[in-house]
Amino acid sequence: MEMIRTMPSNEIGAIAAIWLDTNLKAHDFIPPLYWKDHYEMVKGMLAEAELKRIRKEYQGLCVL
Secondary structure: OOOEEEOOHHHHHHHHHHHHHHHHHHOOOOOHHHHHHHHHHHHHHHHHOOEEEEOOOOOEEEEO
């Protein structure tokens, strides 16, 4: 089994949700509406990116 694999396009929604949740928590000094307003744009950009996923044992994501 490979440690890193290409992320299927049907997982973009989950990745975008992680992006939103993480930014809301990590940047609480920025109004939440900023992140929510940019959600669809980032989701579209993720769909165009080459995404790699590290096996669950390693817990990671790489966006190229």
